[in-house]
Amino acid sequence: MNLHIIRAAGAGGACLLLMAPHVVLxxxxxxxxxEDKADNEVIVTAAKQxxxxxxxxxxxxxxxxxxxxxxxxxxxxxxxxxxxxxxxxxxxxxxxxxxxxxxxxxxxxxxxxxxxxxxxxxxxxxxxxxxxxxxxxxxxxxxxxxxxxxxxxxxxxxxxxxxxxxxxxxxIMPTERPSATTVYSHGRGNMNRIFGMINTGDLNDSGTRAWVSASNQRYALFPYSFARKSQYNARVYQPLGAGKDFISLAGFFYQHRNGGYGNPSVAQINQALGNPLPLASATTANPVRIDLTQPQYDRILKAGAFLNSPNCALASATPGAGTVQDDRTLCTNARTININPVDTGNLRFNSLFTLNDRLTFTIDGGYSYTLANGGGSTVFAESDANASKSGVSRNQYGRVGAGQASGRDLNGDGDLLDYVRVFYPSNTQTHRLIGIAGLRYDIDAGNLVRLTYTWDRARTRQTGEAGYLNPDGRPKSYFGISSDSDSAVLDAAGGVLNKRNRLTYSILHQLSGEYRGRPIDDSLSLTVGLRAAFYRRNMSNACYTIPNSGSEAYCTGQTAQQVAADSRTAGFGPPYSGRIREYRAFLPNVGLVWQMDPAASLYASWNRGFSAPTTDIYSYDDKVISLKDKEAVPERTDAFDLGLRYTTGIVQAQLGGWFIRYDNRIVTTTAPLEGGGTISASRNVGRVDSKGVDATLSVNPTPWLSLYGFGSYLKSTVKENVRNGATGAILIATEGKQLVDTPNWQYGTRAQITLPSLVMGISAKHVGDRFITDENDAISAGYTLVDLDAQIGLAAVGLPKTYFQLNVTNLFDRPYYSNVWSAPRVGNGGWLNFGNGRTVIGSVHFEF
Incomplete structure (x- = not known):
């Protein structure tokens, strides 16, 4: 953090000490x-504190x-x-x-x-x-x-x-001097992490410099969970001339494998405690509050009925001709199957070119790639005649036989009697290209205008190929598999059993213009902008759309005639290509800062935002399976902020109020279909108003002590109920309710001391009560967590850039629930994630 002096209008030689980070906004x-140009009168005048x-x-x-x-x-x-x-x-x-x-x-x-x-x-x-x-x-x-x-x-x-x-x-930027950094960390759950980075320093007289890094982390907090992740990064930076011109190229690659653990529903929590919670009588006026003592919390964790099992033994792995191998009740929650494998990476390009003393051209761009799934399994009956049996994939129908046979021997024992569990993840593979070109014209020293064009194209392939499991439940292949792979589960026609096969092109064209400057005098800074977004989805579906199934399609080797002749599948929507959806938004924004005196300023802004519907429009096909409700349109928001800031060399404070009007809110809920039936689809359910107050205070009374505190109050109100689009009946009584997982109150503080060989900080944050359900009839109790951190320098032993770091999270081992997954009402569910108990992490940071 640097201290800067800004001249205030009409102040003559008056100065303002302002904590304004350089090029980080x-x-x-x-x-x-x-933003750097808009602050062209900023002069660095003080050392870092x-x-x-x-x-x-x-x-x-x-x-x-x-x-x-x-x-x-x-x-x-x-x-x-x-x-x-x-x-x-x-x-x-x-x-x-x-x-x-x-x-x-x-x-x-x-x-x-x-x-x-x-x-x-x-x-x-x-x-x-x-x-x-x-x-x-x-x-x-x-x-x-x-x-x-x-x-x-x-x-x-x-x-x-x-x-x-x-x-x-x-x-971070590559440094001008060569250096190397290594960090090793260890914590509970046998967590071990190693990070290393090399900075090359200037490689030539033109200032070319780079860094490369790698890290690896592994741990297992519980016997039924594990996490392994590795990543590799690099950046090359080339300044151009003596000014601010530059080009930069960076890369990132990340691999992640984990076996997660389940999350309890409110009903499971109640059952594990002997049913003390009055779930049946919970109402909006009298919500049930999940606020557990430490013994209750420990009891639920030890009960573990919802946790993924560390053990799995599949009956289908030991085939026997003429006998039934039945996996339907086996390995239903095995940690080896409920995994989350990810391969992702990107290349990033940033640049700036000064064309003349008034004109600047910038270009940013990149490419990103992701291949990931959330694990999961299903059971297929080898005979399509058994497809309706309990525990079998509910959408098997005739897909194993593929219209050519009555089924297929999946485990190789020569019969069609078995029920075989297979890996059945929802794979997503995305290739994405983006380019952002900007042109800025400096009208004078205090005013500028700029134009920007953005092109963003993502190609997303969503598949759900079935793969064989090892006897202990480990997948033979984590990701999508081809028909010639020995991991693939094939139907009788030789195709891979699949639950979806979609291809989507998501394309954004965006034009924007902005003015920044001081149109009246130096005390008033004004920003006015307009963003025009043109968003298009081009969708193709190689499988049949199933009514009442938004998450799985019917992918089959059967002919269209065979699908139509089967009474179970005759009403499915046929495959299609080139289904287009287009969304447009014109989004103005205005902001100002009035420097009332050298220490105090007032800010105000209005910004319009939008969010287009997601790809769950694959739930219907617009022809055979059509919504009775109109299709969802983009959400719109109007955000207003007004506040005061006070800044000196010692104190930085802000008090602000805000209001957000939120129209056409999109939720995924049950929607009626033409011809009868329902489906899970995105729908607009009206307006939400949110308002609140935020406050922060930073004080640096001495060079060795810094204090920080914040507080937030938020009140959200949903203005309409979720209704059945055909009948008008209330599906979810949300009118007048608050948003889920959103505390009214949050506040916290941090204190840090900085001595020659010791930096120590302590932080505390309170998160208020959060509603678990849309109808606000269940609450997850608020909590306060305290964290401690310390860095101990080792200069005394001849290692001036090496230190030991200690982090203690949840210092007082407070039981709490962290993530919240909502439901319409507590009778429908509501799930909670165990919070993290006290955790001590020790790290050694070595640099030379």
């Missing part, structure tokens, strides 16, 4: 350069920036999203203390699918359902800063899913 090279690393920039929008000053004290290897958990309005909860089993994040009540995440300007959200996978992020040692925009985007944000704001992080 935005994601693309164009926005970074524009101790800081907690959580900054509130003097920007026209509500923002927060987390820098390396804080990131370097967090748990090594944990998701970088964990670093923003102390920012007002943000709640990130990890499924384990090391991040390998993922986690969830909400910002001002918006879930992660409604928040745009970017990585050096590259979009991270899934192209189909906009999900973000927190475990699949870059090592925190490589992150320079994380920027959070509350309810708003930058004008060039490359996204079709940012109704709730943005989170973007940027990687």
């Amino acid at each position: 935005a994601q693309t090279a164009g926005t970074i350069a524009a 101790n800081s907690t690393g959580i900054e509130i920039p003097n920007a026209p929008k509500a923002r927060a920036v987390v820098t390396r000053d804080y990131i370097e004290h967090t748990v090594p290897g944990q998701s970088i999203f964990n670093a923003i958990n102390m920012v007002p309005g943000v709640n990130y909860v990890a499924s384990d203390p090391y991040g390998g089993n993922g986690g969830t994040i909400r910002i001002r009540g918006f879930d992660q699918s409604r928040i745009a995440f970017t990585f050096d300007g590259l979009p991270l959200n899934d192209a189909g359902n906009y999900a973000i996978y927190s475990s699949q992020q870059i090592d925190p040692e490589l992150v320079e800063s994380v920027n959070v925009s509350f309810g708003s985007t930058d004008v060039d944000t490359p996204t079709a899913s940012a109704s709730g704001g943005t989170v973007n992080y940027r990687t």
Whole structure:
């Protein structure tokens, strides 16, 4: 963090000490350069002081920036999203203390699918359902800063899913001097992690420099879970001339294998405790509250009926001619099957070119790749005549025989009597290209305009090939398999048994324009922008669409005549190609900062956002299987912020209020079909209003002590009920209710001391009660967690850049539930994730 002086209008020689991080506010090279230019009167005048690393920039929008000053004290290897958990309005909860089993994040009540995440300007959200996978992020040692925009985007944000704001992080720059860094960490669950990085320093007179890194982490917190992840990163940076021009190329590759553990439903929690919770009588007016003592919490964990089993022995693995091998009740929750394998990576390009003294051109771009699934299994009857038996895949019908036979011998014992469990994951493979070109014109020293064009094309293939399991339940192949593989489970026609086969092209064309400047005098900074997004999905489905089954299609080797002749499948929607959906949005934003005096400023902004429907429109085909309701249209948000900031060399404070109007909210719920029946599909269910107050205070009274505190209050109100589109009957009574998994109150604090050989910090955060259900008849109790971190320098033993780091999370071992998976009402479910008990992690950071 640097202290800067900005001249205030009419102040003569008056100065303002402002904590404003340099080039860390935005994601693309164009926005970074524009923000840097807008602050062209900023002069660095003071040395770096101790800081907690959580900054509130003097920007026209509500923002927060987390820098390396804080990131370097967090748990090594944990998701970088964990670093923003102390920012007002943000709640990130990890499924384990090391991040390998993922986690969830909400910002001002918006879930992660409604928040745009970017990585050096590259979009991270899934192209189909906009999900973000927190475990699949870059090592925190490589992150320079994380920027959070509350309810708003930058004008060039490359996204079709940012109704709730943005989170973007940027990687560190290669250093001018050569260096090497190694970090080794150890913690409970036999967690071992090694990270290494080499900085080349300047390789030639032109300043070419680079770094490369690698890390590996493994642990098993419970006998029934494991996590293994490795990643490899590199960046090359080339300055161009003596100015700010540059080109940069970076790469990231990540592999992840884990065997997760189950999550208890509210009903399972109640059963394990002897049914003390009044679930049957729970109502909105009298909700049931899940608030457990430590003995109760331990009792549920030990009961473990919902946990994945460490053991699996398949009957089909020992075939016997003329006898029935039956896997239907075996290995239903085996950890070896419920896995989450991921291979993902990207290439990122950033650049800036000064064309003349007024004109600047920037270009960002990249390519990303993901292959992943969530595991899972099903049982096929070898004979299609047994397809309707209990425990068999409910959508088998005639697919094993494929219209050519009555079935197929799947385990090779010469009969068709068996019920064989197979690996049946939902694979997703995405290739994505993106380019962002920007042109900035500097009108004068205090005013500029810029234009940006974005092209984003994602090719997503979704399949669900069946693969053989080893006798202990381990898949013979983690991912999609071809018909000539010995891992493939084939039908009688020689095709791979498959539950879906979809191809989607998701294409975004986006134009944006922006003005930044001081149109009246130097005390007023104004930003005005317009983003025009044109989003298109081109969808093809090689399988039959099944009414009442949004997650599985009917993929078969049968002819169309055979499918139509079978009364069980005659009403299925046939395969199709070239199904087009187009969405358009024109999204203005306005923001201003009024520097009222050298220490105080007022900010205000209005930003419009949108989020297009996801690919669950594959649930119907528009011809044979059509919705009675109209198809979902994009969500729209209007976000308003107003607040005050006070900044001196010692104190930084902000108090702000906000309001978000949220129209055409999309939910996935039961929708009626033409001709009768229902299906799970996206629908618009109306309006949600959210409002709140955020406050932060940072104090640096001495060079060795820094204090930080924040508080957030949020109130959300759903304005309409979820109704049956055909009859108008209420399906879910959401009117007047609050959003799930969204606490009204969050507050926390951090204190840090910095001495010559010791840096120690302690953080505490309270998360208030959260509703588990849409009808607000069940509550997960609030909790307070305290974390401790310390770095002990080893300069005294001749290692000036080496230190030992200690992290203790959940210092007081507080029992709590972290992630929440909602249901319409408690009678329908509601699931909770065990919080992380006290965890001690020791690390040695070695550098030379």
